[in-house]
Amino acid sequence: MSGEEFVPLSLTPMLIGIFAAIACALPGNFLLLRRQALIGDAISHVVLPGIVVAFLMTGMIAAWPMMLGAAGAAIVAVVMIEAIRRLGRIEPGAAMGVVFTTMFAGGVLLLEQTDTSTVHLDVEHALYGNLESLIWLDATGWASLLDPQALRYLPSELPRMALTLLGVCLFTTLFWRALKISTFDEGFARTMGIRTNLLGLGLVITAAVAAVAAFDAVGSIIVIAMFICPPAAARMMTNRLEAQIAWSVLYAVLSAVLGYVLAGFGPLWLGGGDAVSAAGMIATVSGVILAITARFGPCRGRSGAPATA
Amino acid sequence: MEIVKTQPQDDLSTGQAPEAKMAQSPLAIRGLTVSYGEKPAVFSVDMTVEPGQMTAIIGPNGAGKSTLLKAALGIVAPLSGRVSVFGRSLEEQRARIAYVPQRASVDWDFPTRVIDVVLMGLYRELGLLGRIRGMHRAKALDCLERVGMGDFAARQIGQLSGGQQQRVFLARALAQGADLYLLDEPFAGVDAATEKAIISVLKSLREAGKTVVVVHHDLATVTEYFDRVFLINTRRVAEGPVAESFTEETLQAAYGGRLATSQIDKLARV
Numbered sequence: 338m339s340g341e342e343f344v345p346l347s348l349t350p351m352l353i354g355i356f357a358a359i360a361c362a363l364p365g366n367f368l369l370l371r372r373q374a375l376i377g378d379a380i381s382h383v384v385l386p387g388i389v390v391a392f393l394m395t396g397m398i399a400a401w402p403m404m405l406g407a408a409g410a411a412i413v414a415v416v417m418i419e420a421i422r423r424l425g426r427i428e429p430g431a432a433m434g435v436v437f438t439t440m441f442a443g444g445v446l447l448l449e450q451t452d453t454s455t456v457h458l459d460v461e462h463a464l465y466g467n468l469e470s471l472i473w474l475d476a477t478g479w480a481s482l483l484d485p486q487a488l489r490y491l492p493s494e495l496p497r498m499a500l501t502l503l504g505v506c507l508f509t510t511l512f513w514r515a516l517k518i519s520t521f522d523e524g525f526a527r528t529m530g531i532r533t534n535l536l537g538l539g540l541v542i543t544a545a546v547a548a549v550a551a552f553d554a555v556g557s558i559i560v561i562a563m564f565i566c567p568p569a570a571a572r573m574m575t576n577r578l579e580a581q582i583a584w585s586v587l588y589a590v591l592s593a594v595l596g597y598v599l600a601g602f603g604p605l606w607l608g609g610g611d612a613v614s615a616a617g618m619i620a621t622v623s624g625v626i627l628a629i630t631a632r633f634g635p636c637r638g639r640s641g642a643p644a645t646a
Numbered sequence: 647m648e649i650v651k652t653q654p655q656d657d658l659s660t661g662q663a664p665e666a667k668m669a670q671s672p673l674a675i676r677g678l679t680v681s682y683g684e685k686p687a688v689f690s691v692d693m694t695v696e697p698g699q700m701t702a703i704i705g706p707n708g709a710g711k712s713t714l715l716k717a718a719l720g721i722v723a724p725l726s727g728r729v730s731v732f733g734r735s736l737e738e739q740r741a742r743i744a745y746v747p748q749r750a751s752v753d754w755d756f757p758t759r760v761i762d763v764v765l766m767g768l769y770r771e772l773g774l775l776g777r778i779r780g781m782h783r784a785k786a787l788d789c790l791e792r793v794g795m796g797d798f799a800a801r802q803i804g805q806l807s808g809g810q811q812q813r814v815f816l817a818r819a820l821a822q823g824a825d826l827y828l829l830d831e832p833f834a835g836v837d838a839a840t841e842k843a844i845i846s847v848l849k850s851l852r853e854a855g856k857t858v859v860v861v862h863h864d865l866a867t868v869t870e871y872f873d874r875v876f877l878i879n880t881r882r883v884a885e886g887p888v889a890e891s892f893t894e895e896t897l898q899a900a901y902g903g904r905l906a907t908s909q910i911d912k913l914a915r916v
Binding site: 426511517521578 | 682716719720721737740743745747751752753756757758759762763766769770772774775802804818
């Protein structure tokens with residue numbers, strides 16, 4: 338494909354897909370090891386009341402108020418999950434289940450009670466996002482990347498997702514050591530003076546922000562898949578956390594690129610007609626990668642400790 | 647912030663006020679109550695650890711032994727009570743404490759190698775972002791050698807036996823370079839070689855003037871391993887040198903009907 342076609346039509350959706358995938362996969366590694374991987378699923382449900390409230394307060398359907406509402410709801414949910422987990426002393430999965438179903442149901446009720454005839458809440462958009470539509474029509478080729486005039490019309494999702502990824506990377510790098518110690522051994526981490534509650538909260542809030550930004554750009558299917566599949570597949574490849582993170586980033590990028598290309602051209606190659614949903618294909622590819630690593634990965638055996646000798 | 651100076655060493659032997667004694671103790675606990683629900687796990691406990699000695703915390707299952715340790719370390723929040731470490735607050739003295747949690751409290755499938763676990767003991771030295779250098783690796787390896795695990799540095803932790811995992815935890819505590827070592831059930835479910843290795847390391851720590859406190863479950867080895875005992879059954883039952891405080895009466899009081907008199911007779915040879 339020439340630059341003339343590729344840059345305006347495929348470059349930006351691919352980049353957005355890649356950034357979203359990495360931004361979710363990075364915190365996903367820690368969430369998976371902390372048995373909190375379902376938080377991505379929880380967040381994609383709780384954003385509904387946030388979006389409804391944002392609409393009621395501003396009365397308009399625009400990206401920023403909706404995202405702020407979604408992020409606010411995600412943070413409220415995360416704090417509630419942590420509070421229920423710690424105060425109720427129940428396992429994280431149960432706390433998440435309670436919070437996200439309740440908030441989602443509240444969102445549905447809220448939507449019903451208000452005059453929603455003017456709001457078109459598109460379920461399809463929420464699920465699959467709209468990756469293919471995030472095109473950059475002002476680009477004419479690779480040279481446009483240096484053209485300030487064309488760059489002004491980049492889809493706003495791209496800088497937003499890039500900024501989110503930067504924030505996620507910053508959090509992961511800055512708190513790398515503390516995250517590693519407290520994920521492995523929380524009690525020990527506390528005796529070292531690490532504020533494990535605060536750090537755990539920071540991690541889920543970072544995940545929530547990544548999820549909401551990705552949700553807006555690419556839909557919830559990718560978000561849920563990227564929190565779990567690349568980190569889980571990476572775990573099968575290595576027994577070191579550092580390498581696991583690297584593998585998860587690689588798998589996230591691979592899923593995004595391969596999924597996007599397959600969605601666009603796969604049906605054509607198979608003799609079919611229209612392209613299929615890129616978000617759906619990206620999530621599917623990540624699942625296939627997980628299946629392959631689960632079967633063939635070098636570190637998939639979880640024999641645990643041998644009997645005490 | 648005011649910093650309270652510790653008392654001069656020379657009042658140690660003389661009769662002293664409880665406050666002065668608390669100021670010198672590596673770990674002094676007053677009126678500590680911890681509750682996970684309605685019923686307290688630890689109720690109004692006082693404890694004064696003697697410096698340079700090995701103390702066993704013993705008591706029946708569910709008596710609050712681990713909870714006492716965790717509350718002293720700030721891992722669980724107490725309902726009430728004061729903890730002082732070398733005469734100051736816990737926060738000020740964290741660098742002087744090393745902790746070995748129960749082996750079963752962590753997920754040994756965690757993707758990390760033996761040496762990485764020991765390096766976690768250097769967190770306070772390295773800080774959030776400090777680079778791990780050759781000297782840090784050498785120190786971690788040295789700690790592994792001391793527990794007889796030098797050859798296992800590159801192994802994934804899940805591949806170790808229970809006893810080996812316990813020794814890795816001890817090596818991590820050694821890397822912390824502390825003055826006070828708190829260990830939660832280090833001898834639970836380990837092999838004889840590990841038990842010997844651990845006790846020899848603990849004795850070498852005592853010889854170096856360090857203070858060691860161990861949550862212990864095996865009454866048969868108390869007299870052999872420890873200088874002092876602290877008996878607990880939610881409340882403090884007894885505290886003192888093994889010869890004085892590890893007796894039929896105190897064991898009976900701590901364990902109630904759970905130990906047959908014949909067992910106690912065998913254990914407590916005063």
